[in-house]
Amino acid sequence: MSQVIAALQPLLSSPLLLGADIGERYSHDWSSEPACMPIAVARPASTEEVASILRTCAAHAQPVVVQGGLSGLCGGANPQRGELALSLERLSGIEEIDHAAMTMTVKAGTPLQVIQEAAAAAGFVFPLDLGARGSCNIGGNIATNAGGNQVLRFGMTRNLVLGLEAVLADGTVVSSLNKMLKNNAAYDLKQLFIGSEGTLGIVTRAVLRLYPRAQSRCSALLALRDFPQVIDLLHRLSRDFAGGLSAFEVMWDSYYHYITDHVKGVASPFAERFPLYALVELEGGNQQRDQMLFESVLGEALEQGTVIDAVIAASQRDRERFWKIRDGVAEIGVFIRDSANFDVSVPISAMQEFLASIDKDMRAQFPDLTKLVFGHVADSNLHIICATGRREDIKPLYKVLYDTVGRFQGSVSAEHGIGVQKLDYLYHSRTPAELALMRSLKQALDPQGLLNPGRVLRREP
Ligand SMILES: Cc1cc2nc3c(=O)[nH]c(=O)nc-3n(C[C@H](O)[C@H](O)[C@H](O)COP(=O)(O)OP(=O)(O)OC[C@H]3O[C@@H](n4cnc5c(N)ncnc54)[C@H](O)[C@@H]3O)c2cc1C
Structure with a gap:
């Protein structure tokens, strides 16, 4: 048993996974980058445990790969030779929902879908949404500054995080579980960890922004002739929906027909084929009023030739059918x-x-x-x-x-x-x-280069 493993074992609330006990799932994310087994998998259940693992790894110059839900698409969470995997899967759960501040405090290993459902149950919405919602974790979303389907209205993950706690490579805990939208008390250090893909620190907890739940949602699938029409449509809907445009997903014919031809249970609602399609949604405060606005704006767009055909969802089932075409990408791995x-x-x-x-x-x-x-x-x-x-x-x-x-x-x-x-x-x-400044930051926060080495920035020769 190597020295670092012997040093780690007594610190942990759950034994390290070693040898044949390391499941294949810890060897790769969703990308096609090469898989590799880590030397061991640590699964801490608290910030203090993450800190003591990193302190011990630093003392033994042991490189660490950070793993969330392993739905990443760039190979960042794939172990490289000799690395110890630190999985956040046991550091999971919702700590608090603050109704007055409209915030939710969560542990980093909490799956995104669990957060969305808890927000909905409390009468709010957490507007980050992506196809991997069932498997990705909020820590991974933060580490990658995930985007998704509602960026147009709510921004990327960065815009949804008010406070953050992270552990540095030497085990130092930097905790700022801020709940205020305005806080200009010097450097906003959380930004260092958002989008830095686990290279500057391990996210352990976060304070997320919640929003009031929309009372209405109107959806349509539109057919378009060419890209200038797409831009016209985007401008028209942004203006006429007065800030309520919540989705604008464009699918070129190649994608749309590949999905409708190959993916089981997915069908086009149009009889004809068109060069481009847009899935658009309006969210607002009153279903009846918003539906009227939605139909009248789309009716005008049809009359004036901005779109050439349109199908408006009459039910939640119709809406789900439209999104199945857009989200069908998750199913095409078996064909392509x-x-x-x-x-x-x-x-x-x-x-x-x-x-x-x-x-x-x-x-x-x-x-x-x-x-x-x-x-x-x-x-x-x-x-x-x-x-x-x-x-x-x-x-x-x-x-x-x-x-x-x-x-x-x-x-x-x-x-x-x-x-x-x-x-x-x-x-x-x-x-x-910019690249030189990124290297300086990495050097300052992780001088031994132990956290996710060789991701984002090449290893120094
Ligand atoms: C079907 C599908 C649809 C997707 N759609 C989208 C989309 O619309 N928009 C989008 O942005 N992405 C999308 N993704 C990519 C992926 O889901 C996101 O990148 C997600 O944010 C990754 O989260 P994860 O928990 O799975 O992270 P992982 O894959 O485990 O890790 C991703 C990176 O973050 C690091 N990391 C993980 N947790 C932490 C932590 N707690 N602290 C520090 N570093 C950490 C890892 O080391 C790695 O570098 C999609 C993926 C799939 C499979």
């Missing part, structure tokens, strides 16, 4: 293997040209390419799935796409993060000065 998956952002004004450019460059190199495009669009985010069926084409596909993102001054990661997958391309979206 060895794909290069992108979550990039480019300015909306350049999106059409960007897509035409990658299409031309990719098809020149890979004539048999399957390419599916969809995205939240209003927040500049596009998801693109590319596959030729050949694993060796993944890296060349990355190169074409990320080089193009660089030319269009976009971001190589809109919401999933860098992990290990995008290390080679980060320079497209960050300047040398």
Whole structure:
């Protein structure tokens, strides 16, 4: 037994998982990055336990990989050789709902869906929502600054966190479980841990912002002719729904028809095929009044040719049917293997040209390419799935796409993060000065380079 394992065992409330007891699930996330078994898995149940594990690992120069719900898509939580996995799965639960402050204090390993359900039961909404809601944890959401379906209205995870507690690589606990929206008392240190993918500290608890629950929701699936129509529609709905536009999910024909043709239980409500589709939603305070507004704005858009066809949800079942098309992406792994998956952002004004450019460059190199495009669009985010069926084409596909993102001054990661997958391309979206400052922060907070080493930033030679 190695020294660090012997030193850790007596500190823990649950024994370390070792050897054959380490389940395969601790070896990889949802990305296609290589899986690897950790040397052991620690599953602390309190902040103090996380701190004592990190103190001990620091004393033995033991590298640690942090694991939440393992739904990440960039390989950040995949162990690398010789790493100890620290899983937050037992550090789970809701500590408090403060009705007056409209906040919820949670432990980092709490699944997102549990938080959403607890907020709903208390008459509120926690508006972070993504397809992996059942498996991802709030700590992972915070560490990746997750986006999801409602960024347009509520912002990314960063906007939903008021207070945070994190443990540094040397075991120091930095706790600021702030509940106030306004707090300019010097540096806002929580921002260091939000979106830094476990490289600067381990998130252990957080104070989340809750919102009043919408009293109404209206949904529609719209068919569009071209991308300029998408922009027109977005502007029209943002203006006419007076801040109530809560979803604007665009699906290009390639994605839409792939899902409706392949995924079981998913069907298009349109008889015809169209070049583009948008799933749009309005949330507000009165179902009857909002439904009238919704129908009249969409009716006008149809009359004026901004959309070419529309199906308005008449029931919750209809709404779920529309979302099944958008969320069908989670089901296509069985049909499309060895794909290069992108979550990039480019300015909306350049999106059409960007897509035409990658299409031309990719098809020149890979004539048999399957390419599916969809995205939240209003927040500049596009998801693109590319596959030729050949694993060796993944890296060349990355190169074409990320080089193009660089030319269009976009971001190589809109919401999933860098992990290990995008290390080679980060320079497209960050300047040398930004990268140098990131390295200084890493050096200051984790001088031995023990927390998630080689994720986000390459290891120093
Ligand atoms: C079907 C599906 C749909 C998805 N949709 C979206 C989407 O719409 N938007 C979006 O942004 N993402 C999406 N994702 C990606 C993924 O769900 C998010 O990145 C999620 O936030 C990861 O949470 P997790 O708990 O699974 O983290 P993990 O995968 O376990 O970890 C992700 C990263 O965070 C670090 N980490 C985890 N917990 C902590 C912690 N407590 N402290 C410090 N570091 C930590 C890990 O080391 C790793 O680097 C989707 C994934 C799937 C599979």
